[in-house]
Amino acid sequence: MASYSTNEFKGGLKVMLDNDPCAIIENEFVKPGKGQAFSRVKIRNLKTGRVIERTFKSGESLESADVVDIEMQYLYNDGQFRHFMVPDTFEQYQADEKAVGDAGLWLKDQDMCTVTLWNDAPLAVVPANFVELAITETDPGVRGDTSGGGGKPAKLESGAVVRVPLFVQSGEMIKVDTRTGEYVSRVKE
Amino acid sequence: MLATIRQFFNDRGVLEVETPLLSHGIGTEPQLAFFSTEYYLYPDKETLFLQTSPEFAMKRLLAAGSGSIYQISKAFRQGESGRFHNPEFSLLEWYRTGFDLFQLMTEIELLIHTLFAAQGTLRKTLVTTYRAVFEHYTGLNPLLFSKADYADYAAQNGLADAILICADSHALWLDFIFSHRVQPNLGQQGLCMVHGFPACQSSLARVNAENSAVADRVEIFIQGVELGNGFYELTDAVEQERRFDREIAYRRRNGLPNVDKDRRFLDALVSGLPDCSGMAIGLDRLLMLLTGADAIDQVLAFPIARA
Numbered sequence: 001m002a003s004y005s006t007n008e009f010k011g012g013l014k015v016m017l018d019n020d021p022c023a024i025i026e027n028e029f030v031k032p033g034k035g036q037a038f039s040r041v042k043i044r045n046l047k048t049g050r051v052i053e054r055t056f057k058s059g060e061s062l063e064s065a066d067v068v069d070i071e072m073q074y075l076y077n078d079g080q081f082r083h084f085m086v087p088d089t090f091e092q093y094q095a096d097e098k099a100v101g102d103a104g105l106w107l108k109d110q111d112m113c114t115v116t117l118w119n120d121a122p123l124a125v126v127p128a129n130f131v132e133l134a135i136t137e138t139d140p141g142v143r144g145d146t147s148g149g150g151g152k153p154a155k156l157e158s159g160a161v162v163r164v165p166l167f168v169q170s171g172e173m174i175k176v177d178t179r180t181g182e183y184v185s186r187v188k189e
Numbered sequence: 190m191l192a193t194i195r196q197f198f199n200d201r202g203v204l205e206v207e208t209p210l211l212s213h214g215i216g217t218e219p220q221l222a223f224f225s226t227e228y229y230l231y232p233d234k235e236t237l238f239l240q241t242s243p244e245f246a247m248k249r250l251l252a253a254g255s256g257s258i259y260q261i262s263k264a265f266r267q268g269e270s271g272r273f274h275n276p277e278f279s280l281l282e283w284y285r286t287g288f289d290l291f292q293l294m295t296e297i298e299l300l301i302h303t304l305f306a307a308q309g310t311l312r313k314t315l316v317t318t319y320r321a322v323f324e325h326y327t328g329l330n331p332l333l334f335s336k337a338d339y340a341d342y343a344a345q346n347g348l349a350d351a352i353l354i355c356a357d358s359h360a361l362w363l364d365f366i367f368s369h370r371v372q373p374n375l376g377q378q379g380l381c382m383v384h385g386f387p388a389c390q391s392s393l394a395r396v397n398a399e400n401s402a403v404a405d406r407v408e409i410f411i412q413g414v415e416l417g418n419g420f421y422e423l424t425d426a427v428e429q430e431r432r433f434d435r436e437i438a439y440r441r442r443n444g445l446p447n448v449d450k451d452r453r454f455l456d457a458l459v460s461g462l463p464d465c466s467g468m469a470i471g472l473d474r475l476l477m478l479l480t481g482a483d484a485i486d487q488v489l490a491f492p493i494a495r496a
Contacts, residue, residue, distance in 0.1 A: 030368050
């Protein structure tokens with residue numbers, strides 16, 4: 001397997017660290033004028049999502065991690081695994097709840113999302129930035145209230161609960177920003 | 190910036206000089222990697238080096254009786270590239286005959302304040318010792334190496350990587366902790382001058398006459414950026430040769446390229462280097478601070494990736 005030396009470290013590079021696949025966020029060359037050179041690296045553990053800082057002696061190297069991000073279509077949940085498919089090849093992957101994580105709250109059948117594969121197995125799932133989902137449950141709307149103030153919780157078909165304005169009704173489709181979990185707008189049919 | 194510097198030294202009767210960038214000799218300093226090239230003068234062929242600093246050549250001029258001198262030149266360091274590093278960079282280096290370290294520090298402060306006068310960001314200068322500043326930020330004594338204490342500190346302060354990297358090397362431990370936990374704090378108010386480096390980091394400075402645990406070396410910092418290094422220069426040829434031998438042995442042990450001692454430089458020391466202090470300041474970093482740039486690439490016409 002290929003390895004990368006500290007000189008090649010740059011944002012986005014996927015490497016193995018302490019047996020976990022990680023993505024380098026930032027690499028800073030540190031060298032006192034008359035001293036040892038170091039690489040101070042900000043790195044995200046792709047399994048846990050945690051960001052840590054590590055220091056390497058200049059010239060050290062790390063093994064590359066076989067990690068790729070692929071756009072896939074979400075198919076269905078069989079109760080134990082979620083199933084995804086690469087549209088071009090029809091290749092299918094199953095991911096457990098650990099890999100899916102919070103992304104599961106935003107997944108609707110047929111929607112596209114990004115699946116991170118490590119050694120060809122799903123490691124993480126990121127939903128599209130914006131998804132359109134139907135409200136399955138919310139308090140009855142207040143007619144005429146079009147202000148943004150206040151709001152009420154609404155449960156969505158995918159399982160997530162978001163705050164929506166008072167005028168939004170159960171059964172309506174809404175657009176949500178999955179990065180913040182915030183309501184964006186109603187979707188006109 | 191260059192005009193101000195030239196005016197500053199001109200006013201003080203310091204002579205501007207120019208020394209070769211390409212030379213037969215090069216420093217033995219294990220932490221400085223160099224560029225070398227082949228010089229063909231048929232039928233001969235020899236290896237020449239791009240200078241990592243003009244120090245040896247300037248000291249040869251001092252030994253020949255030049256008096257106080259300064260130079261603005263390029264310097265080359267192999268493998269150094271980053272937010273504050275470019276393998277080819279500009280250096281201001283000057284030597285003052287008859288100056289001790291404190292006289293030199295007074296002049297450094299004056300020069301820096303002259304340069305930053307228009308900008309008005311520098312407040313009070315802080316003059317401190319390596320030991321005081323190291324103890325203040327870490328609680329560790331930098332002059333007394335205790336691997337157990339250093340490792341405890343590293344483990345508790347998010348620097349666990351140091352334990353494997355630095356192992357039993359006092360100098361490496363100091364480099365690691367200083368660059369990670371001390372330096373970023375220095376010079377946040379104004380110019381910060383740190384003197385009295387541990388003797389194991391004496392480089393080409395004299396060991397202090399009263400306290401052999403420290404060297405007469407100064408480093409200056411502004412906003413956490415290391416700007417330059419100064420020495421009360423070692424003039425003892427025997428001691429200098431001993432340091433060369435130690436560094437050459439270290440190079441051999443660690444598989445670094447072999448370097449021959451620069452005989453012409455050592456001969457100059459034997460013939461007599463006058464009592465002097467010298468300072469080098471990285472001009473690209475100085476320009477970064479003067480302009481508020483946050484990467485060296487922003488102050489270079491063509492950084493190495495585009496050169």
